[in-house]
Amino acid sequence: MMNVWLLPIEGHEQRYTDQWRQHLRMQIEHAAADRGVTTRVIEVDGDMPEQMPTEGAFLDFAGTNVFKSTQIARVAEHFQRKEVQPGDVFVFTDAWHPxxxxxxxxxxxxxVPVRIVGLWHAGHYDPEDFLGRIPLKYAPWAEAMERALFAAYDVSAFATQAHIDMFREALKVSKDDMRVAKVGWPMEYLADELQPFLGVPKENIVLFPHRRAPEKQESMFKEVGREFPDWQFVVAQETKRSKADYHDLLARSRVVFSCSLQETLGIGCYEGVLAGAVPVVPQRLSYQEMYPKEFQYPSEWTMPDTYQQNKSALVAHLRKILARISEGGFDLEPCRRQLAPFFSGEALYDQILAEFSARSS
Structure with a gap:
């Protein structure tokens, strides 16, 4: 029997990382069973210090290194006890893992030859990410680190083509390099989690579902909101909420709005769609390939250097959307179908289990 060694990200209730800790191991096990593969999934945890996420991030930048360091120490113990077998697969759910x-x-x-898969969320290759905002001259090590990480993985997995293109360009990775894979994200549990919230009565709420970080442009959202006195423009994380409270807020919202400059997938907007909220997203980043055109607005309307000259166009566009919602709304089912593959782990499971499947056949 071969092993899949799963190294999770530390969980935070308000983030999807906590949900991955609840679901991902079982999802890989079910995927293996569906493919007729006999394997064992072993989750390797680290020590979780009490922590407060660094401002603008969803991780404590010191705490996450305590977690990862103790996590890899336990992997070393498994090697030392000869529990890691030739052909085993390691899955790093955060590829930025030394x-x-x-x-x-x-x-x-x-x-003991092993295969290693890493999931890239963001990094220095993304100029709007926390790391990416550090100029290269002050952090030349960051680009070198990403090159070294990429060299260490057999598969570098990305949620969308937009992030693959960004990564390839920044690191000069050729288009025919098969170590890069578009896999979506293993979040098929979301549809079931949010199904019960579809019957919640709607209120005139436009929701900002993102964490409070500079690249999310919260102040822009609030400024636009002042043009709509009959609607509540709510920043989800301005009030501390449990995941259930957050889902209830999503369900009561009529619109989820994004003006983000950085996103891996924009999970909050997808959750909103599942809960019956209309997405309003910029025509950039991963949103371009994920959402039907009717839910996108021109990117320059919410870029920092062109926002002011386009503010009136953005307000007029949003006013039309809110009027349409009041008059009958949108059919969100085609949008849900288009988004679903981006929030499915099937392509990732194929990558993880590829060699196991080949042996089984």
Whole structure:
């Protein structure tokens, strides 16, 4: 029996990382069973210090390194006890994990060949990410680190083509390099989680579902909201909420709005669609390939250097959407169908289980 060694991100209730800790191991196990593959999924945890996320991020930048360091120490113990077998697969759910090099080191020196898959959420390659906002001259190590990480993975997995293109361009990765894979994100549980909220009565709420970070442009959202006195423009994370409270707020909202400059997938907007809210998203980032055109607005309307000259157009566009919602609304089912593959782990499971499946056949 081969093993899948799963290294999760530390969980936070308000973020999808906590949901991954609840669902991902079982989803991989079910995927293996569906493919007729006999494997065991072993989750390797780290020590979780009490932490407060760094401002503008959803991780504590010191705490996450405590977590990852203790996580990889436990992987080393598994190697030491000879529990890691040739052909096993390691899945790093956060590819920005220095422990991948230690796995490569132990694999090579102990002559136990393994396969490693890493999920890239963001990084220095994205100019609007926390790391990306540090100018290269002050952080030349960041680009070098990403090159080293990429070299260590057999598969670098990305949620969307937009992030693949950004990564390839920044790191000069050729288009025929098969180590890069578009896989969507393993979040098929969301549809079931939000199904019960579809019957909640709607209120005149336009929701900003993102974390409070500079690249999300919260102040722009609030400024636009002042043009609509009959509607509540609500920043979800301005009030501390449990996940259930957040889902209830989503369900009561008529619109989820984004003006983000950085996104992996914009999970909050998808959750909103599942709960019956109309998405209003910019024509940039991953949104371009994910959403039907009727829910996109021109990117320049919410770019920092062109927002003011386009504010009136944005307000007029939003006014039409809110009027249409009041008069009968939108059919969101085609949008849900178009979005669903981006929030399915099937392509990821194919990558994880590829060699196991080949052996089984």
């Amino acid at each position: 422990g991948v090099h230690q796995v490569r080191y132990m694999s090579a020196l102990r002559k």
